[in-house]
Amino acid sequence: MSSDQDHLKETDTEARFEFKKEQKAAFVAEKGLTEETIRVISEDKDEPEWMLERRLRALKQFQKMPMPTDWPGQPDLSEVDVNKIVPYIRPDVEVRGGVDDWRDLPDDIKDTFDKLGIPEAEKNALSGVGAQYESEVVYQNMQERWEEKGVVFMNMDQAVQEHEDIVKEYFMTKCVPPSDNKFAALHGAIWSGGSFVYVPEDVTVEMPVQAYFRMNSEGMGQFEHTLIVAEKGSEVHYIEGCSAPKYSAFNLHSGGVEVFVGEDAHVQYSTVQNWSKNTYNLNTKRAIVEKGGRMEWISGSMGSKATMLYPASILKGRGASDNHITIAFAGEGQNIDTGAKVYHNAPETKSTIESKSISKDGGRTNYRGLVHIANGAKNSSTAVECDALMFDNESTSDTMPYMEINESTVDVAHEATVGKIGDEDIFYLQSRGLDDDDAKQMIVSGFIEPITEELPIEYAVELNRLVELEMEGSLG
Amino acid sequence: MSAQLPANLSAETVREISDARDEPEWLLEARLEALDALDELDLPDVIQTPGRRWTNLEALDFESLVDPLNQADETTRESPEGVVVLPFTEALPEYGDLIEERFGSVVDPETNYLTALSAALFTTGTFIYVPEGVDAEDVKIRAEMNSRSLFSHTLVVTEKSSSVTILEAIESGDSVDDARYFSNLVEIDAGENSYVQYGSLQNLDEETYTYSLKRADADTYSTVNWIEGNLGSRLTRSDIETELNGEASETKIVGAFFGHDDQHLDINARVWHKAENTTADLVTRGVLDDEARSVYEGVQDVGRDAWSTNSYQRENTLMLSDQSEADASPKLIINNHDTEASHAASVGQVDAEDLFYMVSRSIPEEQARNMLVEGFFVPVLEEIAVDEFRDDLEELIAARLR
Numbered sequence: 001m002s003s004d005q006d007h008l009k010e011t012d013t014e015a016r017f018e019f020k021k022e023q024k025a026a027f028v029a030e031k032g033l034t035e036e037t038i039r040v041i042s043e044d045k046d047e048p049e050w051m052l053e054r055r056l057r058a059l060k061q062f063q064k065m066p067m068p069t070d071w072p073g074q075p076d077l078s079e080v081d082v083n084k085i086v087p088y089i090r091p092d093v094e095v096r097g098g099v100d101d102w103r104d105l106p107d108d109i110k111d112t113f114d115k116l117g118i119p120e121a122e123k124n125a126l127s128g129v130g131a132q133y134e135s136e137v138v139y140q141n142m143q144e145r146w147e148e149k150g151v152v153f154m155n156m157d158q159a160v161q162e163h164e165d166i167v168k169e170y171f172m173t174k175c176v177p178p179s180d181n182k183f184a185a186l187h188g189a190i191w192s193g194g195s196f197v198y199v200p201e202d203v204t205v206e207m208p209v210q211a212y213f214r215m216n217s218e219g220m221g222q223f224e225h226t227l228i229v230a231e232k233g234s235e236v237h238y239i240e241g242c243s244a245p246k247y248s249a250f251n252l253h254s255g256g257v258e259v260f261v262g263e264d265a266h267v268q269y270s271t272v273q274n275w276s277k278n279t280y281n282l283n284t285k286r287a288i289v290e291k292g293g294r295m296e297w298i299s300g301s302m303g304s305k306a307t308m309l310y311p312a313s314i315l316k317g318r319g320a321s322d323n324h325i326t327i328a329f330a331g332e333g334q335n336i337d338t339g340a341k342v343y344h345n346a347p348e349t350k351s352t353i354e355s356k357s358i359s360k361d362g363g364r365t366n367y368r369g370l371v372h373i374a375n376g377a378k379n380s381s382t383a384v385e386c387d388a389l390m391f392d393n394e395s396t397s398d399t400m401p402y403m404e405i406n407e408s409t410v411d412v413a414h415e416a417t418v419g420k421i422g423d424e425d426i427f428y429l430q431s432r433g434l435d436d437d438d439a440k441q442m443i444v445s446g447f448i449e450p451i452t453e454e455l456p457i458e459y460a461v462e463l464n465r466l467v468e469l470e471m472e473g474s475l476g
Numbered sequence: 477m478s479a480q481l482p483a484n485l486s487a488e489t490v491r492e493i494s495d496a497r498d499e500p501e502w503l504l505e506a507r508l509e510a511l512d513a514l515d516e517l518d519l520p521d522v523i524q525t526p527g528r529r530w531t532n533l534e535a536l537d538f539e540s541l542v543d544p545l546n547q548a549d550e551t552t553r554e555s556p557e558g559v560v561v562l563p564f565t566e567a568l569p570e571y572g573d574l575i576e577e578r579f580g581s582v583v584d585p586e587t588n589y590l591t592a593l594s595a596a597l598f599t600t601g602t603f604i605y606v607p608e609g610v611d612a613e614d615v616k617i618r619a620e621m622n623s624r625s626l627f628s629h630t631l632v633v634t635e636k637s638s639s640v641t642i643l644e645a646i647e648s649g650d651s652v653d654d655a656r657y658f659s660n661l662v663e664i665d666a667g668e669n670s671y672v673q674y675g676s677l678q679n680l681d682e683e684t685y686t687y688s689l690k691r692a693d694a695d696t697y698s699t700v701n702w703i704e705g706n707l708g709s710r711l712t713r714s715d716i717e718t719e720l721n722g723e724a725s726e727t728k729i730v731g732a733f734f735g736h737d738d739q740h741l742d743i744n745a746r747v748w749h750k751a752e753n754t755t756a757d758l759v760t761r762g763v764l765d766d767e768a769r770s771v772y773e774g775v776q777d778v779g780r781d782a783w784s785t786n787s788y789q790r791e792n793t794l795m796l797s798d799q800s801e802a803d804a805s806p807k808l809i810i811n812n813h814d815t816e817a818s819h820a821a822s823v824g825q826v827d828a829e830d831l832f833y834m835v836s837r838s839i840p841e842e843q844a845r846n847m848l849v850e851g852f853f854v855p856v857l858e859e860i861a862v863d864e865f866r867d868d869l870e871e872l873i874a875a876r877l878r
Binding site: 417 | 523
């Protein structure tokens with residue numbers, strides 16, 4: 001085992017996420033959401049006028065739109081009252097926009113990310129790291145060699161100031177407009193932090209860049225925005241991780257992700273989601289893929305009380321392709337409603353969606369997905385495969401795919417299975433000397449392998465540990 | 477939001493229908509109750525995705541489509557020995573108590589606006605009763621629709637350890653020059669260890685809008701197999717549903733559709749596993765030509781107590797034209813882990829290699845394509861027990877391919 005896995009091995013996984021720091025903030029917004037709050041936040045960030053205007057427009061849309069309540073089987077959102085959350089907390093750090101040396105952070109924040117293993121991972125496997133604490137990015141760094149090639153990896157607030165033209169063009173305009181859904185509108189009004197990634201033409205960023213999002217305070221909302229622009233022929237792998245300690249009141253995470261995949265460019269977006277089980281995770285993620293480009297969405301959803309997330313790819317150019325790999329794990333009290341959306345809007349576009357879900361102890365998982373093939377998207381193909389494992393009859397596993405096919409020269413296939421762990425498989429492993437728990441553990445690891453093998457080893461190990469943690473208790 | 481109530485629809489209308497048929501008081505009451513409920517009821521659920529509604533039932537103009545007092549049909553009923561196959565008017569004097577007990581017990585008239593409308597206004601349909609231990613083959617009901625609107629209600633009751641195969645066919649009689657509305661409710665109350673195959677062939681004129689809900693309640697060890705062919709109508713909304721309420725009950729829902737021109741077919745197959753050791757198999761095959769559009773929803777719902785369930789679903793659509801559209805949503809709702817469930821759906825063209833092979837054997841391309849389309853329906857045709865039904869369906873498919 002290589003040294004970079006050791007920090008995962010040595011630390012008690014649960015303790016790594018489940019710790020709380022005293023809130024030491026420089027600025028805490030009032031609870032709730034009013035025009036005044038947004039003006040105050042925008043001013044605190046010293047934003048240009050156009051961004052304030054976009055925020056206010058989004059707020060109006062948010063106020064107009066109804067809560068989604070009529071989706072079949074959707075998570076119960078009745079508890080999610082935006083007026084009860086603190087939408088913005090600026091941690092007490094000296095440098096706005098993030099320091100580039102961990103040692104410059106206050107001890108409690110540095111300690112947080114040490115425990116999460118971020119500086120360690122940065123040394124070993126990443127091209128760059130951004131770390132967000134509450135509403136602001138507190139650490140941001142990228143290896144110099146990428147900077148020299150013109151790669152930009154900075155926090156989103158700073159990008160508004162330093163790359164105003166690009167941000168103005170792409171920010172919630174073409175990809176995820178605030179009108180897309182109620183929580184995209186909320187996000188547009190109150191967003192803070194997140195990452196801006198720009199990869200110039202023909203540059204391949206060999207090691208992934210990572211952003212980590214930590215919510216520490218009770219009852220807050222985190223609304224980071226991620227904008228990735230990958231120019232023609234470029235390649236980048238972006239990883240996001242997130243966690244929070246558990247509180248009795250609800251927390252809200254409503255991120256926005258916009259990815260622009262240029263001609264023949266390749267973007268992989270990986271998420272290891274481990275929010276605490278009082279968090280509502282309501283995100284909007286979307287990519288627009290140009291001719292010959294390739295988008296990959298890899299996500300592991302372990303945490304949160306309720307998740308509603310359907311990363312989307314719009315295959316706009318001829319020959320564009322999409323690959324979704326998603327795993328959801330719902331334990332007691334969790335409702336993980338996730339899936340994928342793909343719009344085939346050009347000829348010869350391809351998509352593959354692979355979804356794995358595990359539900360136990362009364363948890364609910366749902367694959368909800370849409371594949372749309374537009375008239376004229378000739379010779380396109382899509383293959384969707386959903387597999388679900390269930391541990392007991394308290395749990396629920398739903399599969400709700402939607403297919404809209406407007407073109408005849410296509411190849412469309414959808415398959416899904418649901419079942420329990422095979423008794424024969426367990427018997428076989430037991431006959432090889434494993435006990436019941438280990439056998440189940442091993443079968444689950446095998447079940448999610450298609451996901452873990454897409455991730456750098458550190459994250460694969462992390463994902464496996466999280467699953468292991470979820471499995472404990474039920475298997476005792 | 478319910479649909480606009482037709483102006484010519486009142487308690488008076490309903491009384492007139494019931495009086496003309498000399499119905500017992502309870503049936504009149506049932507009709508009036510359904511009529512009363514209309515205000516509160518919505519149209520059937522339709523699938524929606526961002527920015528799109530798969531079927532637009534709101535556009536139906538009931539005001540002009542529904543003409544309750546001028547319903548007319550020409551129906552023939554063939555009944556093998558030992559089975560009761562009668563229109564309600566003839567069945568009520570002898571089987572009144574049984575009908576009163578079971579009528580509306582499987583399809584709740586207040587399911588939605590269209591079922592209530594149908595229950596309030598039906599003037600045709602059949603009561604089929606299979607007594608205990610009777611094996612009956614080839615019950616045949618052939619109906620012609622001869623009016624602007626027609627509402628039909630069929631009730632099938634099979635007693636313990638009986639079996640029956642049924643064919644119900646509906647087509648348009650007089651030539652049609654205006655829009656029409658056909659509504660068809662079928663309920664099957666399948667007794668313990670009984671077997672029912674209910675085949676249904678809809679080939680109405682393409683000016684007709686068709687709504688049909690067929691639902692079965694399957695008791696212990698019983699089997700209910702549905703087979704449905706949809707070729708006619710301008711717009712078809714068809715729901716076939718089985719509740720597996722008895723232990724070890726089984727169902728198959730087998731469907732074939734073939735749309736052309738601007739036909740819209742909204743086909744739904746749903747099963748609820750509510751007891752142990754139940755089995756379901758849903759098979760739908762459809763072909764679309766010209767600007768036809770199909771919408772399919774298949775639901776396999778496994779309840780908390782449905783231990784040891786087997787549930788399968790396949791839906792395949794062939795598109796013969798670039799202007800057609802196929803929408804599909806096969807759903808799994810699983811609440812018990814002791815389940816083996818799967819579904820698969822596909823959309824595509826006639827297999828290019830198959831076509832190439834046949835052309836290389838000197839079969840003209842069009843003929844080869846037609847043969848492949850006919851072959852595509854074989855898994856459905858094979859399930860049909862009533863020979864006449866199979867022949868009819870094959871003929872209609874062949875005719876559409878010419």
